Amino acid sequence: xxxxxxxxxxxxxxxxxxxxxxxxxxxxxxxxxxxxxxxxxxxxxxxxxxxxxxxxxxxxxxxxxxxxxx
Numbered sequence: 001x002x003x004x005x006x007x008x009x010x011x012x013x014x015x016x017x018x019x020x021x022x023x024x025x026x027x028x029x030x031x032x033x034x035x036x037x038x039x040x041x042x043x044x045x046x047x048x049x050x051x052x053x054x055x056x057x058x059x060x061x062x063x064x065x066x067x068x069x070x
Contacts (some may be wrong), residue, residue: 004047011056019057020065021048 003024010017021044029038052059 004051007051007057011051017057018065019051019059020062021059023062
């Protein structure tokens with residue numbers, strides 16, 4: 001979640017952010033009041049949609065990013 005926050009902040013500050021989603025990892029998490037639970041794999045899709053669709057970052061695969069920087 002910290003990586004997503006960093007990408008959002010970079011986008012807000014006007015930087016061109018590339019976010020290698022497959023190079024990130026998070027942990028299972030409990031929601032407020034103990035009523036919901038999110039498994040690790042669940043986070044990737046909403047993060048990708050939020051960052052890419054929200055204009056904060058261009059979500060890419062780590063292989064694409066590595067190839068682009070040579």
